[in-house]
Amino acid sequence: MTTELRIGIVGLGNMGSGHAAYLAAGEVPGGVLAAVSDVREERLSWAKAAFGDSVKTYTSAREMFDSGEVDGVLICTPHYSHPEETIAALQAGLHVLVEKPAGVYTKQVKIMNEAAAASGRVFGIMFNQRTNPLYRKMRELIQTGELGDVRRINWIVTDWYRSQSYYDSGGWRATWEGEGGGVLMNQSPHNLDLWQWVTGLMPTRIRAFCGFGKHRDIEVENDVTAYAEYSNGATGVFITSTVDAPGTNRLEITGDRGKLVAEDGKLTFWRLRTPESEFNRTYAGGFGSPETWRIDVPVPGGEPNQHRAVTRNWVDAIAGRAPLESPGEEGIKGLALANAMLLSAWTDGWVELPLDDEQYYRELQARIAASTAGKDQAAAGRTLDVKGTH
Template sequence: MSKIRVAVVGCGAIAQRRHIPEYETNSHVQLVAFVDPVLERAEVYAAKHGAEAFTDYNEMLAKIKPDAVSVCTPNFLHAPVAIAAAQAGAHVLVEKPMATTDAEAQAMIEAAAASGVYLMVGHNQRLMPPHVKAKEILQTGKLGKVLTFRTSFGHPGPERWSVDGRGSWFFRKNEAIMGAMGDLGVHKSDLIRYLLDDEVAEVSSFIGTLHKDGTDVDDNSTSLLRMNSGAIGTLVASWTYYKGEDNSTVLWCEHGVIKIGTHPEDQVIVELRDGNVEKYAVGAISTNEKQSSSGVIDAFVDSLVTNTPPSISGEEGRRSLNVILAAFESQATGRNVKLS
């Protein structure tokens, strides 16, 4: 079988640390083009892979005609690049949040469908071994119904992560559109939907900029969620966890509690009401400080090789995005927001 010709649009931190290295180790892939407004960034990878470097994604699509495209741009470009790639006949893997509005997300889904290509969203949390294990345990029914939960993602902020540091697009509202909630909160809205196999019914949120000077994007958010099942819980996203990144989830259920990512070795801990405790060391959740394979690239490539629609589809990405958009609406209006 001929290799899948992949182009990477955006050569910043997420491309450098996740997409490019994971494509490099996938035997089904040939990296054929790199695009970045800073040409030198694209040229470094183009030289390494015998590929071409571009500053304009439309020019790249017309000249290279790749089989697939990874969209690793600032948030405001996710939809335009993904739509252009789909219209050019390329399968699309887009970073989260997949878009900045629901209308954009819908347009992306429609563009992929019209061209007969796949659209996948890079929600890597649901592919992390501890989360896969936790869902497996929940599905056995031994814990009964999930009653309440908390899910949290916080770290010191993108200045420690982005290739541009404090000068990153993450802090420019016109490019990022949303801050910690779009960066981290959408991971958790996707995760809670995945773990509970349920949709968010209602959101109430406090979102603000508490400590990052010189930016008007949010650096903290706390949201109260009510699921269709009736379960209630909190979702926290923060860029001001200066001492101790947190990427944990705890679900309190009828017959006990399941703790995910609360212990460095035992990534999943089940404590049952009958006194039994089960501990699972199933591999870590990838963090900014300690990278492990996201699983996203392999899942995307596997979809293309097997001609199977990706499980983390555009529709899934859209539902997770809408939770975040509802949170911003709640902050703006001071009201609970119901999701359809």
């Protein structure tokens, strides 16, 4: 006889409400929605109306953690509180699945990771794009050596369009104090995680240029172009924006044996018959290039609800049925890239990795202190439907 994992949700905003809906519908075998917490009474009233008396409601996350009613929690609060809530839940003996990003700055996330390592609990992060069959196939082709040594990584991901009404939907949004950043902290954590997860590479240094409040009335970055260098000689360019319409999502990874291109849900492998390094060493004809074959790589179908897929894997990992595919400790990698890009733009120079955590923290605090956003961070915002987003 199996026992279902009793799951609590901390925060019933956009993402928390979406997670609660599929859990309550029984779409995660082995898991059941047992409780929710939110500081806003109207969201708790919504939960009572939607899920009935079988789901407990709490105005305090700590009260829920100590209630004995839950075995694990999904943390879906604003970014700054992710490490604090995660640490409290782990110390209460609960398993944790935290929404992205892991936190706002690496200094606090390191402390969270230490707490997770000491807890003995299963700690995951909602990197739902890791379940996307297209990116999983790219990772496989690189890990197995099919692409050869990675030489160049170019990703233009500007299909994160957000209107002013989106930014106005919550007092914490698009401010240094409330959100800790813009597109790098809210939309692109998925892409930054994949940038290093798919290739298995972290840059040694980054130079970035950011547009702050470009075409929008916000103070944080919403348009970014970054250049990265790697220890193996590879280079990378990462471009993201929330103001392009229509946007583009094209990831190119070039290796010694060809080039992978992911776009429009399709994966193309431009495979060299002879590795470039070998062709260059042996070819004596002057003008010429390696013979190239276009291969339309078959990508298997995947779980249509990627968030649900991550939650299912987390529940299975807790039960010992599967390895955890999105370990929470790995959230610091993409966050370090985001922090490095912002620090580079702020200081108008190169940023070496590993990141100087203290320098980034000081620079962020200076921007919080100088903020003129004038928003009430405690203001109740609108809860938006996240269906169709990433």
